[in-house]
Every structure is written in structure tokens, then in C-alpha cells.
Amino acid sequence: MTTIIKNKATDLFLENNPNFSTFENLRKNGLEFLEAKGLPHLKEEEYKFTQISKKIEQNISSFKGAKRSELTSENLKSNLFEGFEGDVVVFNNGHFDAELSSISAQNYSFSKLSETQPDLLGQIAKNEKDPFTALNSLAFEDGIHISVEKGKKVEKPIFLIHFNKANEGQIINSRILIEIAENAEVTFIENTVSLDEEVYFSNAVVEIKVNQNAHGYYYRLQNENRKAIGANNFATDIHRDATFTSVATQLQGDMLRNNLTLNLLDSGCEGNMYGLYLLNGKTHVDNHTNVDHTKPHCDSNELYKGVLADSSRGVFNGKIFVRQDAQKTNAFQQNNNILMSEDAIVNTKPQLEIWADDVKCSHGCTTGQLEDEALFYLQARGIGKEHAKGLLLYAFAGEVFEHIAYEPFKEYCIQLVQERLGSNF
Template identity: 85%
Template sequence: MTTITKNKATGLFLENKSKFSTFQDLRQDGLEYLESNGLPHLKEEEYKFTQISKKIEQNISSYLRAKKTELSPADIKSNLFEGFEGDVLVFNNGHFTAELSSISSQNYTFSKLSESNPDLLGKIAKHDKDPFTALNCLEFEDGIHISVEKGKKVENPILLLHFNQANEGQVIQARVLIEVAENAEVTFIENTISLDEEAYFSNTVVEVKVSQNAHGFYYRLQNENRNAIAVNNFATDIHRDATFTSVATQLQGGMLRNNLTLNLLDSGCEGNMYGLYLLNGKTHVDNHTNVDHTKPHCESNELYKGVLADASRGVFNGKIFVRQDAQKTNAFQQNNNILLSEDAIINTKPQLEIWADDVKCSHGCTTGQLDEEALFYLQARGIGKENARGLLLYAFAGEVFEHIAYEPFREYCIQLVQERLGSNF
């Protein structure tokens, strides 16, 4: 039985289904948080530049979950980038769709969350840290659990392919839990495809545990329709001598909010996060990052770059915490931006909080325009103004792609960026 009730705290019409008892404790925690706190309001510090609750209210009329839309194997094939070899996990409006996925399960195991109900679920991405994580805890229907076996390397990347479309409802809730066992290695790629231009609200939670001496890589491409509203909460626990690298490329959407957290939980581990947001039109992208150093002898590197044109808006808020026990920490954070129009806006706030006394940490940000002297130099050597402009912008943005180790996906991202720079900027 399905009932729809309006939650007074959030203002949203939430679905309640009897089968949701599978994750009853998690759902109860999410409900209690939302009833106490609601969704972000205009005066909330973490969301003051991204009024996403207002955006949802203005653009989403049906708070029902979007049902599966029609997809065929041809749809999957046409959205694979050239040179890709690996497993494909297909999500249809947040619902994992096994019949369209290709799963070899070589060196990793795979199951639905409802089948495994792992204890780790909800322990990495905390529902009391962000209201949209709490909303996902309350509303997600099922998800997937991927576990890479101890000492194994998954040779080819695993592609998480999301197809989103408003279909008898406009709300999409997806959930993913990944465990990388000791001495294992795996690469994930996430790509989201909007099937039309109608507005929808996507709210995704991804939790990753990287165990001792393991290595995880996660590459994400966000190129959704211009009416899409998306919140992504991504949290990673990194253990002794392990490494984790995230690279995010953001090109389009109505309003995108990305919360990325790296918890460095033991000595010798390393966390890296790199991002590029290349925005035009009225696209709004907000990246909130957190790196928490809790133990000594750890390293983190963070570089986010933005190119903003037209009336687009970017927000970057990066926090690095160095706890008292985290001596010998090396932490680097940088945010660089280029504004190409008077109407483009960037709000940037790098933050560094240190309680240890033997560390090497730096953070900073820059915002400016294209170097007119460099532009003139290229034009003086026979390069047209638009081409010269594109070359300078790519030289600025391309540094991020150096951190994508999987060449076919790196080339695909470069191609998309070059097309954007050549046609719209």
C-alpha cells in the first residue's frame, strides 16, 4: 500500500510504503532529522548561495518518485563513450535495472541493498550532516552494494550509467554503497543522462569504504538538462595506507549541489579531489568539499577550477580539518576561476582549521578574466580570436583531466570540453 502525506517540516509530499521496513532504522533516523530541521532555508549558512529548496518548490510539481521509463539495449550502447571496456550498471530513474546491465563480477561481488542490508549502510554518509542525505535515507527504495574482494584488482572500470526523466513523478532517489577490501583496486565512472528537458529532482547518496592499502578511483560527469535539480552526497572513509581519488566534470544542469567528504581515518592514507565546472546559460553549480585529517602522516590534494560564462553561477566551499592527532599532515587546496561575462558569479570560500602543530597546509583561491596579453600574443601569431580564446581556456581547464587515469574517459571529457569551448564561449 502506498500513501502520500505532506511532511510539515519539509513541505514535501513524501511516499510511505510498507515494504520500506527493510531499512526501518535508517528511515526513522532520516524522518526524525527532517522533522526537527526541515530542508535548508534561506538563512542557513551551508546553503545561503544555493537556494535549492526554493528551486525545488518552483520547479517540481509532482513529488512522487519517477517511475521507470522505457529503455532499450540500444539506449545503453549509444551512451557508452568510445573505447570503453568494462561492466555497466544501469539506473533507470534511480532504480537499478539488471536486465540492461552487464555484470561480470570478476574480482568483485554485487547485490541489491535490500538483499544484503549491510551494516555499513548509512555509517559513512551521515544523515545528521546534511538534510538531503536524511531525505534520501527516508525515501530511497533500494540501491546497490558493490564489494571488491581482498587483494583483487578490477581490471576494467565499472560504469554507473544513470538515465533520468520525469515520469508520473519528478523525484529520483538513488543509493550506492561501495566497499574496497584490503590491497584491492577499482575504478568507477558515473555518468548521468537526461532523456528530455523536463525538470526533475535527483537526490543521490554514494558511500565508499577504502580499506587498508587499497586504491579507489571515482570519476563523475554531470551534463544534465538545463532544468535538472540534483543533489549528490558522496562520502568516503579512507583507511591505513589507502588512496582515493575523485575527479568531477560539471558542464550543465539547472541547479547542481555536490557534497564531497573524505575522511582520512588512519596513518599513511591519501585523499585527492579534483574538479572542473565549465558553465554557461543560467547553470548553477555548488561544490561543497570536506577533508578530515584525523591521524598522522596523511596527505590530501584538492584542485577545483571553474570557467563561467553568460549568467551562470558557481559556488565553491572547501573545508580542511586537521585534528590534534594528525601530526605530519600535508594538505593542499586551491580553487581558481575565470569569469567570461559581467553577469557570471562565483562565490568561493576555502577554509582551513588546524589543531595540530607539525603540519604543511595551504589553501587559496583566485578569480579573474582571460589574460589579454596572452590573447594578443596568440592573435599576433595568426591564430583567430575565438581559437586563441579557446586555447587559453583549455590550457587553464585541462590540468584537471591529468588526474583521470583511464584514458578513454579522459579523452571523452576532453572532447566534450573542447566542443563547448569551440561553440559556446
């Protein structure tokens, strides 16, 4: 693999990010990685279709961390979807906002990372795995730690909402650590909201540990402004007989890179990830996924779908690793795309690396356009051409939403997608 080459963006980040006294070892490791290798260069294999370092250099002028913006209860209220009931954790440019948050901590504990500094921090999303994880480890000021109690179910979802805006700096770092204890269950919903239309760079790291026979559900929505640049590293350790499901919906931004890793660490566990990217304009979204099967009798399911219009670009790179001890593995991976214009581009690369011999694994990808016969069939029955297109596209995309178990959020996502498909998509 090509060595990451140091570049202008690396130097600017290092110059403008002080060395905070908390999380000393984590920051030291992140600093060493960045000083040695820098941010990804266009020759780096993992980033060859997403030149995010160049995008940052060209669009970010202030490499300082963004200060808190003025937030009101109206900002929060206007971004709560209909039917939502549950706790709300608010982030203001990556900083936890206690005043606007509503945290019952019923069946779970909540604290700032600086108040607990658990040893687990940095052990799931490792600095050496991705340069933006290392950058976050160096630059984030604080984060949150949520720990669900053993044998407990958090009855209502926990809503994590990020309000982002360039404010005396254009860099936004957030850090979240979640532990789900044995036999516990919890649902998280995450949404990122842009407060204006100006450019910023957000760099987020989420680490989740799902302990024995626990169940975690994590639903994410990315619908930021058209100048937003983002790198998101999301890593989960899944233990014996536990299940974890991620569903991601991506609608808008300038350039977004999402790294999602599921580590299946013991027998009987299950990891699922589903995603939909519905892009137009010049939006560029890159999804890199990793599923690592290390033990026998584990299952993984992965389905990502994309609909791309105008001059948008999608990237999907999915890797499944089946280690030698991971006999009786069942692993499924699929990526399907529809291109709505000649200028839309998708680069897709599903991958399997198998060292075990008693497994059931499949992967594949498709890229095409709407079927003329299906479109003609609907038009022949009196449905207008644009409406017929919308119906076919929703039939294609809607399969992803079947995996969202929390109905109010499912309906909200469906509404957003239908609005997009109902416009001049």
C-alpha cells in the same frame, strides 16, 4: 549556525514518500531529522548561495518517486564512450536495471542493498550531516552494494550510468554502497543522462569504504538537461595506507549541489579530489567539499577549477580539518576561476581549521578573466580570437584531466570540453 527551518518542500516530501519496511533504522533517523529541521532554508549558512529548497518548491509539482522509463539497448549504446571496456551498471530513474546491465562480478561481488542490508549503510554518509542525505535515507526504494575482494584488482572500470526522466513523478533517489577490501584496487566511472528536457529532482547518496592499502578511483560526469535539479552526497572513509581519488566534471544542469567528504581515518592514507565546472546559460553548480585529517602522516590534494559564462553561477566551499592527533599532515587546496561575462558569478570560500602544530597546509582561490596579453600573443601569430580564447581556456581547465588515469574516459571528457569551448561559449 542558523537552525534549518521547516518549509513547504519538506512537508511535500514527507507527504509523498511512504515508509518502506526495509532499512527501518536508517529511515527512522532520516525521518526524525527532517521532521525536526526540514530542508535548508536560505538563512542556513551552508546553503546561503544555493537556494535549492526554493528551487524545488517553484519547479517540482509531483513529489512522488519517478517510475521506470522505457529504456532500450540503443539508449545505453549511444551513451558509451569510444574505447570503453568494462562492466556496466544501469539505473533507470534510480532503480537498478538488471536487463541492460552487464555485470561480470569478476574479483568483486554485486547485490541489491535489500538483499544484503550491510551495517555500513548510513555510517559514512550520515543523515545528520546533510538534510538531503536524510531525505534520501527516507525515500530511496533500493540501491546497490559493490564489494571488491581482498587482494584483487578489478582490471576494467565499472561504469555506473543513470538515465533520468520525470515519469509519473519528478523525484529520483539513488543509493550506492561500495567497499574496497584490503590490498584491492578498482576504478568507477559515473555518468548521469537526461532522457528529455523536462524538470526533475535527483537526490543521490554514494558511500565508499577504502580499506587498508586499497586504491579507489572515481570519475564523475554531470551533463544533464538545463532544467535538472540535483543534490549529490558523496562520502568516503579512507583507512591505513589507502588512496582514493575523485575527479568530477560538471557541464550542465539547472541547479546542482555536490557534497564531497573524505575522511582520512588512519596513518599513511591519501585523499585526492579534483573538479572542473564549465558553465554557461543559467546553470548553477555548488561544490561543497570536506577533508577530515584525523591521524598523522596523511596527505590530501584538492584542486577545483571553474569557467563561467553568460549568467551562470558557481559556488565553491572547501573545508580542511586537521585534528590534534594528525601531526605531519600535508594538505593542499586550491580553487581557480575565470569569468567570461559580467553577469557570471562565483562565490568561493576555502577554509582551514588546524588543531595540530606540525603540519604543512595551504589553501587559496583566484577569480579573474583571460589575460589580454596572452590573447594578443596568440592573435599576433595568426590565431583567430575565438579559437585563441578556446586554447587559453583549455590550457586552464585541462590540468584537472591529468588526474584521470583511464585514457578512454579522459579523452571523452576532453572532447566534451573542447566542443563546449569551440562553440559560442
